Amino acid sequence: MAIAERPPPTEAVTPRLSLWRLVWPARVPGRFRRTARVPWIPIAIIVVIVIMAVFAPLLAPYSPIDQTLRDKLLPPAWMAGGSDKYFLGTDAFGRDILSRLIYGARVSLLVALLALTAGGGVGLAVGIVAGYVGGAVDSILMRLVDAAFTFPAILFALLLAVTMGQGFGTLVIAISLLLWASFARVIRGEVLSLRQRDFVALARVRGCSALRIMVTHILPNVLNTFMVLVTLNIGVVIIAEATLSFLGAGIPPPTPTWGLMISEGRGRIAEAWWVALIPGIAITLMVLSVNLFGDWMRDRLDPRLRQL
Amino acid sequence: MKPDMRGETVLEVRDLHTHFFLRRGVVKAVDGVSFSLRRGEVLGLVGESGCGKSLTALSLMRLLPKGGAQTIKGEVLLNGENILKRTPAEMREIRGRRISMVLQDPQTSLNPVFSIGDQLREAIERRKRAPNVEVMKEAVAALRRVDIAAPEQRIGQYPHQLSGGMKQRVVGAIAISGEPGVLIADEPTTALDVTIQLQYLKLLKRLQAETGMAILFITHDFGVVGRMCDRVAVMYAGRIVECGPVRQIFEAPQHPYTRALIASVPKMTGPVGRLTTIEGQPPSLMDLPVGCRFASRCPLVEQRCLDAYPAEVRVGDAHTADCWKVTPA
Numbered sequence: 001m002a003i004a005e006r007p008p009p010t011e012a013v014t015p016r017l018s019l020w021r022l023v024w025p026a027r028v029p030g031r032f033r034r035t036a037r038v039p040w041i042p043i044a045i046i047v048v049i050v051i052m053a054v055f056a057p058l059l060a061p062y063s064p065i066d067q068t069l070r071d072k073l074l075p076p077a078w079m080a081g082g083s084d085k086y087f088l089g090t091d092a093f094g095r096d097i098l099s100r101l102i103y104g105a106r107v108s109l110l111v112a113l114l115a116l117t118a119g120g121g122v123g124l125a126v127g128i129v130a131g132y133v134g135g136a137v138d139s140i141l142m143r144l145v146d147a148a149f150t151f152p153a154i155l156f157a158l159l160l161a162v163t164m165g166q167g168f169g170t171l172v173i174a175i176s177l178l179l180w181a182s183f184a185r186v187i188r189g190e191v192l193s194l195r196q197r198d199f200v201a202l203a204r205v206r207g208c209s210a211l212r213i214m215v216t217h218i219l220p221n222v223l224n225t226f227m228v229l230v231t232l233n234i235g236v237v238i239i240a241e242a243t244l245s246f247l248g249a250g251i252p253p254p255t256p257t258w259g260l261m262i263s264e265g266r267g268r269i270a271e272a273w274w275v276a277l278i279p280g281i282a283i284t285l286m287v288l289s290v291n292l293f294g295d296w297m298r299d300r301l302d303p304r305l306r307q308l
Numbered sequence: 309m310k311p312d313m314r315g316e317t318v319l320e321v322r323d324l325h326t327h328f329f330l331r332r333g334v335v336k337a338v339d340g341v342s343f344s345l346r347r348g349e350v351l352g353l354v355g356e357s358g359c360g361k362s363l364t365a366l367s368l369m370r371l372l373p374k375g376g377a378q379t380i381k382g383e384v385l386l387n388g389e390n391i392l393k394r395t396p397a398e399m400r401e402i403r404g405r406r407i408s409m410v411l412q413d414p415q416t417s418l419n420p421v422f423s424i425g426d427q428l429r430e431a432i433e434r435r436k437r438a439p440n441v442e443v444m445k446e447a448v449a450a451l452r453r454v455d456i457a458a459p460e461q462r463i464g465q466y467p468h469q470l471s472g473g474m475k476q477r478v479v480g481a482i483a484i485s486g487e488p489g490v491l492i493a494d495e496p497t498t499a500l501d502v503t504i505q506l507q508y509l510k511l512l513k514r515l516q517a518e519t520g521m522a523i524l525f526i527t528h529d530f531g532v533v534g535r536m537c538d539r540v541a542v543m544y545a546g547r548i549v550e551c552g553p554v555r556q557i558f559e560a561p562q563h564p565y566t567r568a569l570i571a572s573v574p575k576m577t578g579p580v581g582r583l584t585t586i587e588g589q590p591p592s593l594m595d596l597p598v599g600c601r602f603a604s605r606c607p608l609v610e611q612r613c614l615d616a617y618p619a620e621v622r623v624g625d626a627h628t629a630d631c632w633k634v635t636p637a
Contacts, residue, residue: 134374197416202479204371206404206431206486216430220421 039296042289049286053105060099061087064256068094073272091264091275100256101282107257108286111171112237116230119176123183124219124226130184131191132214142188148181154243161249171250175240183229190222224298231294235287242283258283318489318522319345319368319407324382326360326367328375333594337363337377339546345490345522350513352533352554353526354569355543359590361526364543365492368524369409370399387489404434408488412495414475418467424451424478425463431485454481455511473504477511484515491516494526509536530573534558539626542566545590545601552627562621562629565602600631608633 052059072094074083088097130141157174164170194200195218203213242259244250246266251257253264258279265276326338338360345351353361366372367379370391383390391402411417419427428447432438438446444463451459454477467475476496483491493512497505509532516523525536533540534554541551542565550563561567568586588605591597599614600606606613610632618632625637 198411198413199417199419201371202409202411202417202482203419203430204403205369205409206434206482207400207402208430209400217419221419223421 039289039292042292045285045289046293049105049282049289050109052102053109056102056106060096060102062096062099064095064100064103065254066095070094073268073275075272076274076278088278089272089274091261092268092272097261097275097278100261101258101279104256104258104261104279105282107168107251107255108238108241111168111175111241112234114172115175115179115237116233118172119179120183120226120230120233122176123180124187124222126180126184127187128191128214128218128222131188132195132210132218134195138188141184145181145184148177151177153178153240154247157240157244158247158249161244166249166252168251171241171244174244174249175237178240179233179237183226183233186225186229187222190225191218194218194221228294228298231290231297234290234294238283238287238290316347317344318347318387319524320383320385320388321364321368322383322385324364324367324379324384326363326372326377326379328377330376335593336546336596337593338367338379339593339596341382341543341546341548343541343548343551345524347489347522348516348520349539350516350523350525350537352537352540353524353543354528354530354533354540356528356569356590358593359543360546360593361528361543362494365409365494365524365526368492369403369407370394371403404431404488405486406488407490407492408483408486409492409494410476410479410483410496413499414472414479415499417479418475420467423464423466424470427478428463428482428485431482435486450481450485451478453515454478455507456481473500473508476500476508480508480511480515484519484521487519488521490522490524492524492526495528497532498527498529505532506535512536530558530570542569545596546593547601547630549602549631550627550629552624552629556624556627560624562623562627562634563602563631564606564608564633566629568605 068090071083071086071090072092074086074090074094075081076087076089076097079089086096086098088101090096091100126141126145130138153174156177157171160174160177161170164173200213200217203217208217238258241250241257242262245257245259246263248263250259253260261279262276262283265272265274265279269276321344322342324338324341325336328335328337341360341364343351343353353364355361363372363377368384370379372379379392382392384392386402386406391399391407394402418424425444425447428450429443432443432446432450447463448459451462456462456474456477462470462474467478470478476499480496496512497508500508512523513536515521523536525533527533527536537554539551539553540557541548542557542563543549544565550557550561550566552562557566558570561570565586568584572584572586574583586605591601591604597603597614599612599616600609600618603609603613612632618630620628620630621634621636623629623634623637627637
C-alpha cells in the first residue's frame, strides 16, 4: 500500500477528535484529492436562498401579502410592459413576485429543516435499533415501516390537513410521516451489514453495552448515509411542501410558499406565465443544487475516499 | 517468563455445552469441553472448520451469536469464579478487563470512521477516567508497546491508512489495554501474510511475557501451534479428543484423529507426493453418534467404539486422550 509508505502528515495528531471531524476532515495540504470538485455553483445557489430566507424582511422590496390591484399581472422588468418597480413582475393580486419568492424560501426551508429533523431523526433511530437489536423488535419496526409505505402519502397529508386544520404544524407532521420510513429502511440495511463486522464484536468483547455500541459505533458509521439521505431528501421535502401547498393542504394563503405561488399562477399560465414559472424555476434550482451538494457530500464524507 | 508467574490456574472450563436450538433440531456445536489455562501459558485449540473452536471461545466471553445458541451446561471458572452465573451487567465489567479477545480479520476489527487514537481511547477510558492529554499519552504508549513505528503520527490516522499487520497490532493493543488475565486469540494470523504472521506471533509472545496473561490460541495451523503454544487441545465434533504438551502431541500423538491431522500436514522434507487426507466427513452436529465421534473415519474402529463414548485416558504427564485404543500410562 503506497499510502503507508509516505511520511504521515504532521498535523494528523489531533488530541481530541470528535464527530466534527466527520463533517470537516483534516485537510492535507498539497496532496492530490480524488474526491469530486467542490460544487461551487450549487453551494452559491443554496447560500443565496438561505440568505433570502433568513433576511427576508430586509431583502424583500415589498410586503409579500399587501395587494396593489392597480399593478396586477405585470410582467418581469425586462419584458415589454414590465415595470422597474417589480423586477420579477406581479401576480393576479398585484403582489410583488420577488418579495413573495423571498418570503417563500423562508417557509420552504423551515419546513425542510423541521421535517428532516423530525422524520429523519425518527427514521435514523428506528433504523439503528431495528438493525442492531434484530429479532422481534426488527420485525415489528419493519412492519411499521412497510405499513407507512402503503399509505398514499398525499392522501394521508390531505386527511391530516382536513382533521387537524391547515397550517405549518400539520405540514411538518405530514412530511415527517412521509420521510421516516424510507430513512429507517435505508439505515437499517446499513446497520445490518455493520453489525456483522468484527469491530462491533470486539466492542462487545471490551464490555460495551448495546446502547453504547449503537451510539458510539454504529451511529457514526451510518452518519455518512444519513447526511446523504438528508441532502437528497431536502429536494423531496421542498417538492412535497410545494405539492401540498399547491393542493391546498399546506400553509393557508396568503402566506407565500413556492408551491402555493405555482398553484395560484396555474390558471393564467397562458397570459401570465411568469407567475407560475418563476417559483417553478426557484424550486428546480433549489432541489438541483441540494442534490448536487448531497452527491459531493457523500464522496467527501467517505473516509476511504477522503485521502486517496 | 519469571518462574513464579506460571502455575496458578486462571481459567478453567468444565464440561461446557453450547447448543444451537433450531427449528430443524439441536446442533451440538460444543458438547462437553473441558480444559484449563494457567497464568503465562498458551493453550492451542486446534481442529478443523466447524468443530466448535470459535464457539467455545464465544461461550467463554458469553457473546454467543443470535439465533438460538445457548450454553446449557458447564462451568467457566475465571479465577475460580463461575462467570456463567454473572449478570449481563457484571459480564460487561469482566469483558475487556479480565478476559479479552482478538479476532481473525483485522480489516473489519477496527471502526472505519474513528481514528486509531479514538479507538484506543475508548478502551483506555473504560478502565479509568483521566484528562484527555494523559489518555492520549497512554494511547501512544500502547501503540509503541505493540511495535508501531511513529505512534504519535499513527494515532491520528484512520484504519484504512494502516496495513493489515499494523491493524492487527492495534487490535492487540486495544485488547490488552484493560490488562486482562486471559486473552482469546481466534486465528489472529490467518488473514496476515506469512512474514507478518511471524512478527505478530513474536509480539504476542513478548506481550505475554510482559504481562503474564494466559492465551487461548485458536488455530488450524500446526506450524503456528508449534511456535506459540505450551499445550495443545485437539477438538473434534464439539469435544476435545486429546490434550497435552506440544512436544508430546507432535511426537507421540495418541488419538487417531490427532495422528491423522498431523500426518496431513505437508512435510518440507522428502519427496513431494500426494497430501495425506482423512477419509470421510465429520458427523453432523445435529445427529451425533452415541459412540466415539471419530469412529466412522477411524482406521482402528472396533465395536466398542460405536457403542459408547470412550472415557478420558491419561496417557502421560498432563496428556489425555479420549480413545478406547490408547493404553494408559
